[in-house]
Amino acid sequence: MAAGAPRIFVSHLAGVPVFDPVGDQVGRVSDLVAMLRVGRRPPRLLGMVVEVLSRRRVFVPMTRITGVESGQVITTGVVNMRRFEQRPTERLVLGELLDRRVTLVESGEEVTVLDIAIQQLPARRDWEIDKVFVRRGKGGALRRKGEALTVEWSAVTGFSLEEHGQGAESLVATFEKLRPADLANALHHLSPKRRAEVAAALDDDRLADVLEELPEDDQVEILGKLKEERAADVLEAMDPDDAADLLNELPEEEKERLLTLMRPDDAADVRRLMSYEERTAGGLMTTEPIxxxxxxxxxxxxxxxxxxxxxxxxxxxxxxxxxxxxxxxxxxxxxxxxxxxxxxxxxxxxxxxxxxxxxxxxxxxxxxxxxxxxxxxxxxxxxxxxxxxxxxxxxxxxxxxxxxxxxxxxxxxxxxxxxxxx
CATH class of the missing domain: 3.10.580.10 (CBS-domain)
Known part of the structure; x- marks a missing residue:
């Protein structure tokens, strides 16, 4: 990009297709990787995490990005297909920085991060985080409480701290258009803490669809962090056969508690499916055909x-x-x-x-x-x-x-x- 290129908000990059120079699609943007720096210097953007067609997540350095415009990302065509592994000094911009509670340096006021802007440095191929879009007050992105404003990175502090109780409304809004299988893949790669926060922010139907696409360990982990009444509601929203499979992974006492909290009709369907051996037609079937x-x-x-x-x-x-x-x-x-x-x-x-x-x-x-x-x-x-x-x-x-x-x-x-x- 040339000097003076416009800044780009990262929420607009989630799921954007990535193409090589001849126009063949390589994959889609899953996240961006940044490295925090000492003091108030803006973080350097290292690259993008791209989900290729096999659903593997690979790292594409920003030096391999030749264009970010018109709803697409263009690469040099040279992509290392080895799996992305996050390093201790790196931060995932979408997964870890959005929805954080940070502090305005000048006033000491706490604000919520709704989005982050990046920009290419003049006459160079390096990229930095440029601005932070925040909202005053305790409301998340979907609650629309308080004034929203865009500030310099140096105007806020608190990104380097571990945050407990971080919201997830902005991240959920960013991933709103993803299919359940793709959102499940994104959720799987978050930390357990962020995974629980995003699950809590999803509505019951959306979370049910995503759980059906996750590995069993992730399903059990997420369900275990929900309040029992919410967990029962999510199980009701799942396909009965998937709900039965998930409940069969739980200890007997917990399984019975959740079945008791479910609506009787839904619980009856699930109990019926659980009575069959797993690798039989009865264990495989759904009870809700036309x-x-x-x-x-x-x-x-x-x-x-x-x-x-x-x-x-x-x-x-x-x-x-x-x-x-x-x-x-x-x-x-x-x-x-x-x-x-x-x-x-x-x-x-x-x-x-x-x-x-x-x-x-x-x-x-x-x-x-x-x-x-x-x-x-x-x-x-x-x-x-x-x-x-x-x-x-x-x-x-x-x-x-x-x-x-x-x-x-x-x-x-x-x-x-x-x-x-x-």
């Missing part, structure tokens, strides 16, 4: 399929059953695939379209047989039916894949061998 009565129409089915909170696998087909139409249902009649729904008039009854030739899975079907079943019939979801012919739930392909991969597949993805090179 269930329709025989007199429902194609229009009714398509309206259910359009529900935004459904996963693509669950939306791929509907299950036609006699009342009651909540699992465990009345007699299971068959499945109607999404493509078939698109081919028939809206007024057509789903009972006339069912595929009854496809044999359902039993709840005790072992994982190898479930896998073969999916492969043989080219399915993304499959019904699970008990001996009496009632639909118990549905197994989706993502749950099958989770159990086919090594138990530590998320950890392997997050913790690949190697150290950061310069």
């Amino acid at each position: 269930v329709l009565r025989p007199d429902a129409t194609v229009a009714d089915a398509l309206a259910r399929v359009r529900q935004q909170d459904l996963s693509p696998a669950l939306a791929a087909q509907v299950y036609v059953c006699r009342p009651p139409d909540e699992t465990p249902t009345g007699k299971y009649l068959g499945t109607v695939h999404f493509q078939r729904l698109l081919r028939d008039p809206p007024f057509t009854l789903v009972s006339s379209l069912v595929d009854s030739d496809l044999p359902p899975l039993g709840p005790d079907t072992p994982l190898p047989a479930v896998t073969s079943y999916f492969a043989a019939y080219n399915l993304v979801a499959a019904p699970v039916v008990d001996e009496s012919g009632s639909l118990l739930g549905a197994v989706t392909v993502d749950d099958v894949l989770d159990h086919l991969l090594p138990d530590d597949w998320r950890e392997t993805e997050f913790h690949e061998e190697g150290v950061r090179g310069g």
